Amino acid sequence: MKETKDHAALSEAFNADEPRVNWHDETLWFVRQKRDRAAQTIPDWELLRETASRIKHNVLSNLHDYLLQFEASARANGVIVHWAADAREHNQIVHAILQKHKVDRMVKSKSMLTEECHLNEYLAENGVEVIDSDLGERIVQLAKEPPSHIVLPSIHKKKEEVGMIFHEHLGTPTGMSDPQALTEAARQHLRETFLTRRAALTGVNFAVAETGEFVICTNEGNADMGAHLADVHIACMGIEKLIPERKHLGVFLRLLTRSATGQPITTYSSHFKKPREGHELHLVLVDNGRSVQLGREDFRNSLKCIRCGACMNTCPVYRRSGGHSYHTAVAGPIGSILAPNLDMKANADLPFASTLCGSCTNVCPVKIDIHDQLYKWRQVIVREGYADTKKTMGMKAMTATFASPATFKLAGKAGRWFMRHAPFAVNNRLNPWYKQRDMPAPPKESFGEWYLKNRKKKHE
Amino acid sequence: MTVGLFIPCYVDQFYPNAAIATLELLEKLGVEVAYPLKQTCCGQPMANSGFGHLAAESDELFIRNFSGFDYIVAPSGSCVLHIKDHLHSDKRPAEAKAIREKVYELTEFLTDVLKVDSLKARFPHRVGLHQSCHGQRGLKLAQMSELVAPPFSKPEQLLSMVEGLELVDLTRQDECCGFGGTFCVAEEAVSVKMGKDRVADHLQHGAAYITASDMSCLMHMEGILRRQKSNVKVLHIAEILNAQEL
Numbered sequence A: 001m002k003e004t005k006d007h008a009a010l011s012e013a014f015n016a017d018e019p020r021v022n023w024h025d026e027t028l029w030f031v032r033q034k035r036d037r038a039a040q041t042i043p044d045w046e047l048l049r050e051t052a053s054r055i056k057h058n059v060l061s062n063l064h065d066y067l068l069q070f071e072a073s074a075r076a077n078g079v080i081v082h083w084a085a086d087a088r089e090h091n092q093i094v095h096a097i098l099q100k101h102k103v104d105r106m107v108k109s110k111s112m113l114t115e116e117c118h119l120n121e122y123l124a125e126n127g128v129e130v131i132d133s134d135l136g137e138r139i140v141q142l143a144k145e146p147p148s149h150i151v152l153p154s155i156h157k158k159k160e161e162v163g164m165i166f167h168e169h170l171g172t173p174t175g176m177s178d179p180q181a182l183t184e185a186a187r188q189h190l191r192e193t194f195l196t197r198r199a200a201l202t203g204v205n206f207a208v209a210e211t212g213e214f215v216i217c218t219n220e221g222n223a224d225m226g227a228h229l230a231d232v233h234i235a236c237m238g239i240e241k242l243i244p245e246r247k248h249l250g251v252f253l254r255l256l257t258r259s260a261t262g263q264p265i266t267t268y269s270s271h272f273k274k275p276r277e278g279h280e281l282h283l284v285l286v287d288n289g290r291s292v293q294l295g296r297e298d299f300r301n302s303l304k305c306i307r308c309g310a311c312m313n314t315c316p317v318y319r320r321s322g323g324h325s326y327h328t329a330v331a332g333p334i335g336s337i338l339a340p341n342l343d344m345k346a347n348a349d350l351p352f353a354s355t356l357c358g359s360c361t362n363v364c365p366v367k368i369d370i371h372d373q374l375y376k377w378r379q380v381i382v383r384e385g386y387a388d389t390k391k392t393m394g395m396k397a398m399t400a401t402f403a404s405p406a407t408f409k410l411a412g413k414a415g416r417w418f419m420r421h422a423p424f425a426v427n428n429r430l431n432p433w434y435k436q437r438d439m440p441a442p443p444k445e446s447f448g449e450w451y452l453k454n455r456k457k458k459h460e
Numbered sequence B: 001m002t003v004g005l006f007i008p009c010y011v012d013q014f015y016p017n018a019a020i021a022t023l024e025l026l027e028k029l030g031v032e033v034a035y036p037l038k039q040t041c042c043g044q045p046m047a048n049s050g051f052g053h054l055a056a057e058s059d060e061l062f063i064r065n066f067s068g069f070d071y072i073v074a075p076s077g078s079c080v081l082h083i084k085d086h087l088h089s090d091k092r093p094a095e096a097k098a099i100r101e102k103v104y105e106l107t108e109f110l111t112d113v114l115k116v117d118s119l120k121a122r123f124p125h126r127v128g129l130h131q132s133c134h135g136q137r138g139l140k141l142a143q144m145s146e147l148v149a150p151p152f153s154k155p156e157q158l159l160s161m162v163e164g165l166e167l168v169d170l171t172r173q174d175e176c177c178g179f180g181g182t183f184c185v186a187e188e189a190v191s192v193k194m195g196k197d198r199v200a201d202h203l204q205h206g207a208a209y210i211t212a213s214d215m216s217c218l219m220h221m222e223g224i225l226r227r228q229k230s231n232v233k234v235l236h237i238a239e240i241l242n243a244q245e246l
Helices: A007-014 A018-040 A045-061 A063-076 A087-100 A112-116 A119-125 A135-142 A159-170 A179-196 A222-229 A246-260 A290-295 A297-304 A310-314 A316-321 A332-342 A359-363 A370-383 A389-403 A405-421 A432-436 A447-454 B009-014 B016-028 B044-048 B056-066 B077-086 B093-102 B106-113 B133-138 B154-159 B188-204 B215-227 B237-241
Strands: A080-084 A105-108 A129-132 A199-202 A206-208 A214-218 A232-238 A268-272 A280-286 B002-005 B032-034 B071-074 B103-105 B126-129 B209-212 B233-236
Touching: A007 A316, A007 B188, A018 A246, A018 A310, A018 A316, A018 B188, A045 A063, A045 A246, A045 A297, A063 A080, A063 A280, A080 A087, A087 A119, A087 A199, A087 A232, A087 A280, A105 A179, A112 A119, A112 A232, A119 A129, A129 A135, A135 A159, A135 A179, A159 A179, A179 A222, A199 A222, A206 A246, A214 A222, A214 A232, A214 A246, A222 A268, A290 A297, A290 A332, A297 A332, A297 A370, A310 A316, A310 A332, A310 A359, A316 B188, A332 A359, A332 A370, A359 A370, A359 B133, A370 B044, A389 A405, A389 B044, A389 B056, A405 B009, A432 B188, A432 B215, A447 B009, A447 B016, B002 B016, B009 B016, B009 B215, B016 B032, B016 B106, B016 B233, B016 B237, B044 B077, B056 B093, B071 B077, B071 B093, B071 B106, B077 B093, B077 B103, B077 B133, B093 B103, B103 B106, B106 B154, B106 B237, B126 B154, B154 B237, B188 B215, B209 B215, B209 B237, B215 B233, B233 B237
Parallel strands: A080 A280, A105 A129, A105 A199, A199 A232, A232 A280, B002 B032, B002 B071, B071 B103, B126 B209, B209 B233
Antiparallel strands: A206 A214, A214 A268
8 A cells, every 4th residue: 555645634735725625615515405405305305314224224234145145136137246355356357357358448437346446557557448438537537536526526627627638638629618518529539439348347336136137327328338339248346235126226216316416316227137148247246345344333334325425515524625635435424434444554544534513424315324433433543553642642641631620720720821921832833723723812710710709609 | 400510621711701601591590500610521532532442530520520410511512412422431330321311501401401481681793603513413402404304493592582683694504613623633724624614604694793502613713713803703602692781
């Protein structure tokens, strides 16, 4: 794992350009408001969330059985099913399928799982070219950046910047920033890709244990275009994507896009069940730490996630720090409870990148207790020894002060005296509070001192 | 009815007026209030920083200070939420449980226990109400904009009883101010940006005062207002509910 800066440092860099932060914040807040309006159109919205949460609870409680049922149903449909224990195995399986068909160019629709597994890099190292066909993903791919949001991968890019990227890579005229013209340029470029690729990889939004089928939700139809024009369709899914029966799809399809973008439903909800004559349909079921998370009682609920991104849009920290500050495939509040499971040391900062305001938990369509899990991860991370030494020492000193009422009173009095008589002791660059904020004006007496003087009788 | 007054450590040290107003307000409403002198901090700063295992001594001290009361009331949703969710004791589990059940944030104590329906308070100013997250979403002092559910707000209900007070609307009704305990220094850049945006919402709507049921959010916003040399002031909601300004 390469050394990366932590969330605080990365978001400080992001905040160097304040107008940009404002734009990022307002864009995502606009999406959150669209979500609110869409949710308000469903009178039983809260009941729908509860229902979805319970269905997923059932899935997670019986995952083993549902997976076997799904595998059997899918195989009976003629799907070739693979199991991958981790990211490496997933990448190897995909590569082996491509090698078998002598394919060195593949089209891919959006899949956060393949981002998590770093599939594109792996295939590039093995001489396979991958083109992402989701417009937002294609933009960040051309910019050589990871997605900054799971639903809106290039939400951090302004249309002018997209124009520059397209000019450089797709040969569009300079200075183009009209979204319609840019989309048309991408459409032409992708059309050529769809027509010439013999293998297509897609993600999976929902896999139905009962029938062995799976559903992919896109707004651009790019998953369909790739999968229908290629000879080989490889679908990759995390093992938690299961739902028991087809009838449950109604619950999740109603929740997913309303939560994600405020749309009533995705433009394309594509159902795949069996390969067409003469074609191959592969399904790769990936664990990659999920069964470990399933075993962590406090964090199990995080596997209910349907990847709508609502928690990111609502998160006041995410909106002002940008997705890249989370340095993981899945950013934001949900990413911050998934990432420590994958690598606790590398992601020890993420559960702290939150004010625990609780908005994420209450916007979540499957009712994941996100902010409570962030709190719990903090305890685990400190207990496992991933807190820095300075912080640990500070906390121990604080604990000792608070444990003794006499010490607390003395420290408070001394502190206030210093702030009044030697303000430079706190009003300096070493104090992160003071950098952009003033310190509170220290009063002459504490409440405790006032109380003794003014309500003294009660204590005699 | 006896009430133990729980004053958060930083309110004790930096904002005694908020604590005095809380005490006077409760006394005015006929409540017998006592302030246990040996209280320090509820332990939330440690717990929220991941050092919950160090909170044992804070918890024991809290139990010693507050076990004898019918109710425990504090002018801070955040500290109350910490006690409600996390106070525990291996030695005295029953007492810990009892405390978790009888600890109240000031405004919910006024609306839910005392069932206050009128106040002799006057504050003829334009006031912006900041809904502090831990109180709002944690203690359910007010409905949150994420849920599809009827609106209510306990702090707003009380402010509406104050003569002359004009509550301003906000563009973002319940956005976090970015204080977040140790977050405010550990994530200084984002914390300040959130605070600036929160303050700006109040300023744009012409608030002369910003109030909240949590002094910590106000301390953060006050720091930003002062740095901006703004005339807008922060006041804890207890100070407004107790105000006699003519």
